[in-house]
Amino acid sequence: MGSCEKEYCAVMENRYGVVCYSVKSLLFLIAGILILTTLPATGAEKKTAPEDLPLIPSEYVWFFGNIPEGAWVSHHFVLRNPHPDTVTINSLVPGCDCTHVPKTPIIIPPGKSQLLKVLFDTRTYFGETNRDIHLVTDYVPHPEMDLYFGSFPAGTSSQVAITPPSTAFIPGKDNQTFIIRNLTGESMQFQLFVDNDSSITISEDRFSLPGKGEKTIIARPVWGKFPAGPSYSCLVLEAVRTKPFRVTIPIKINKF
Numbered sequence: 001m002g003s004c005e006k007e008y009c010a011v012m013e014n015r016y017g018v019v020c021y022s023v024k025s026l027l028f029l030i031a032g033i034l035i036l037t038t039l040p041a042t043g044a045e046k047k048t049a050p051e052d053l054p055l056i057p058s059e060y061v062w063f064f065g066n067i068p069e070g071a072w073v074s075h076h077f078v079l080r081n082p083h084p085d086t087v088t089i090n091s092l093v094p095g096c097d098c099t100h101v102p103k104t105p106i107i108i109p110p111g112k113s114q115l116l117k118v119l120f121d122t123r124t125y126f127g128e129t130n131r132d133i134h135l136v137t138d139y140v141p142h143p144e145m146d147l148y149f150g151s152f153p154a155g156t157s158s159q160v161a162i163t164p165p166s167t168a169f170i171p172g173k174d175n176q177t178f179i180i181r182n183l184t185g186e187s188m189q190f191q192l193f194v195d196n197d198s199s200i201t202i203s204e205d206r207f208s209l210p211g212k213g214e215k216t217i218i219a220r221p222v223w224g225k226f227p228a229g230p231s232y233s234c235l236v237l238e239a240v241r242t243k244p245f246r247v248t249i250p251i252k253i254n255k256f
Contacts, residue, residue, distance in 0.1 A: 051142075052142055054087055054137040054139035054142055054143055054144070055079040055082075055089075055108065055135070055137065057078065057079055058077055058079075059077065060148060061148040061149065062077070062118075062148075062150075063151070064151035064152075064236060065155070065238070065245060065246025066157050066245075067151050067152065067154070067155060068166050068248075069153065069154035070154075071123075071153075072119060072123075072232040072250060073119075073120050073151075073232065074119045074120070074234060075118050076115045076116065076118075076195050076196040077116045077118065078113050078115060081108040081114075082111070084110050086107060086108065086110060087137050087138065087139050088107050088138045089106040089107075089135055090136050090137060090138060092106075092133060093136070094118075094131070094132075094134075095131045095132040095134075096131060098120060098122070098124065098125065099119070099120055099121075099131055100120075101119075101133055102116065102117060115196060115197055116147075118149065120151070122153035122154070125151075125153040127155070128152055130148065131148070131149055151248070157183075157245060159182070159183055159188075159239065159245065160180065160182060160183060160190075161180075161183055162179070162249055164178070166251070166252075167250075167251055168252040168254060169251065169252070169253045170254045171254075174220055176251075177218055178217045178218075178219065178235075178249065179215070179216055180215045180216075181209075182209040182210065182211060182213050183212070186211050187209065188209055188241065189206075189208050189239070189240040189241070190215075190238065191206050191238045191240055192205045192207075192237050192238075193205075193235065193236040193237075195233055197225060197233075198225065199221065199222050199233050201219070201220045201222060202217055202218065202219050202220075203219075204217060219235065219251070221233075221253055223255065226253050226255045228255050229254075230255075231255065232250070232251070233251045234251055235249040236249070237249065
């Protein structure tokens with residue numbers, strides 16, 4: 001299992017309680033056990049250095065949490081080139097037809113960053129879903145890397161309610177009000193994430209709610225960030241606690 005996949009599994013299992021197994025990971029686990037029983041300990045695990053990766057991502061894994069049934073959602077990974085030479089992404093291979101990625105090649109100059117938009121169509125998915133995007137670059141020492149995202153399409157939360165659960169913007173409809181309700185009897189801290197492309201602004205991104213309390217959030221699209229036609233974005237609400245949970249608010253933008 002590569003370092004990116006390890007981080008993905010660690011985040012999904014330890015942070016969100018999501019089981020993360022695959023045939024490949026199980027085979028590597030079995031092989032690792034056999035090797036460890038025959039080899040002496042080698043000391044601390046080597047950490048991934050910038051020179052070991054073609055690009056440095058804003059995160060290796062993004063977790064949408066619960067997503068309303070049949071929604072399209074998006075996330076922008078930020079990819080930074082830490083090297084003295086230009087790095088070109090020659091290929092982006094999504095793990096399924098449900099995942100849409102930009103066309104290649106994508107050229108990233110030295111020291112610069114590039115947004116990588118991943119669009120996820122949840123219409124044929126229910127329950128726990130984990131997907132990956134495989135990147136192939138021209139960085140000779142280590143040309144390949146993977147990014148991951150996870151979600152619970154058609155998932156619901158018994159701890160928080162959001163009204164409306166999704167929305168759409170059209171020209172002339174520049175504000176949308178969301179009401180976030182704490183359904184539990186305990187006070188909770190919340191963080192509301194906007195996408196890395198800053199296409200949506202919100203009135204508040206961190207707040208606390210008492211038990212059974214509610215909060216009104218106003219969201220606005222930044223119209224200049226969207227091309228003509230339909231586009232997709234989202235807000236992600238996270239309850240900040242020992243075992244956090246997330247709920248995604250899908251947003252569709254129709255720019256005429």
